[in-house]
Amino acid sequence: MLIDFFYVLKDAKIPVSIKEFLLLLEALQKQVIAPSIDNFYFLARTTLVKDEAHYDKFDRAFGLYFKGIQTLFEKNPEIPLDWLVQRIKRDLSPEQLAQLEKFGYDKMMDRLKQLLEEQKERHEGGNKWIGTGGTSPFGHGGTNPEGIRIGGKGGNRTAVKVWEARTYRDYDDERELNTRNIKVALRRLRKFAREGVQEELALDDTIRATANNAGYLDIKMQAERKNNIKVLMLLDVGGSMDDHISRTEELFSAAKTEFKHMDFFYFHNCVYDYVWKNNHRRHAERFDTWDILRKYKPDTKLIFVGDATMSPYEILQPGGSVEYSNPEAGAEWLQRFTSAFPKFIWLNPEPEGIWQYRQSVDIIRKLMNNRMFGLTIDGLERGMQLLSK
Secondary structure (H helix, E strand, O other), X not given: OHHHHHHHHHHOXXXXXXXXXXXXXXXXXXXXXOOOHHXXXXXXXXXXXXXXXXXXXXXXXXHHHOOOOHHHHHHOOOOOHHHHHHHHHHHOOHHHHHHHHHHOHHHHHHHHHHHHHHOOOOOEOOOOOOEEOOOOOEEEOOOOOOOEEOOOOOOOOOOOOEOOOOXXXXXXOOOEOOHHHHHHHHOOOOOEEEEEEEEEEOHHHHHHHHHHOOOOOOOOEEEEEEEOOEEEEEEEOOHHHHHHHHHHHHHHHHHHHHOOEEEEEEEEOEOOOEEEOOHHHOOOOOEEHHHXXXXXXXXXXXXXXXXXXXXXXXXXXXXXXOOOOOOOOHHHHHHHHHHHOOOEEEEEOOOHHHHHHOHHXXXXXXXXXXXXXXXXXXXXXXXXXXXXX
């Protein structure tokens, strides 16, 4: 039975291996979990999925393989009560639990099995058969304060058992980002060191020193272990970037949390001879770009964020800026940045499929030595991996 499940996971492009699958079988053989579909789900995900980015794919594959009731009733005609009780605690209010108790768990499960034996076709509406949009306690999309949802998105969200629930849908590496999974992706760029005041207990050193001191306690302290990666983020604002404000803000917020040594500046469309930190005072408070290039050390990780969508003249020609007459072309400044900071990437919030149709994007990609990545989990993780090398 589980061999087919293994192939379903492979078809879903989840990188599972034979070794991991054998580990799952060994865990089942040793009965490390109680006989529950919920417990099996978590055990299978723990042993087979190595990266959170694949959680959503795993949920979909798991739901596909174990969908419907007939698969679960095929070998064992009873659904263990603890399956339902665990889901009830998460999904139902106290009032709904009281309503359900009036019906009774055992009676509801007996009725479900009876309908599975009698029903021969799909049914919509009504109050008896397993189907959609009705008042039967079995199915989905209908209204009943007590029941089992089978597939679908649900109606009143009062199902006892939610089949094929997908908790980690945001982790799919083909999906766009939100603050939660941005942080997960940014953590690939880490380099820890102990710096600052010694205020944390060094347990190993304390044990070693105490042993060397004939058993008399000799406490050793150490500095807190911190991520000492230094990041410089340059963000495009205004114009076509207004369409990406929400995601750019999420990226910025997550980066400020993950990188303790991060500085940032704004530019519009392309970098020229000045940048700024406050958009409301951008014309009054400017920072000379030459000062930025000199201020930060070469080991700083440089991250551009922008859609790279503009007139090619804004990149290639002096005076090409739409705001003022820049004395040097934007391409010159981009090359200075990439020379000053060898570890650099460009993050583009526009869908990667349309990059080839925009001349300015192609120009920027070449200036970035093809180090342009989309704002998806996959793109951000690939970018962080490149910066960490």
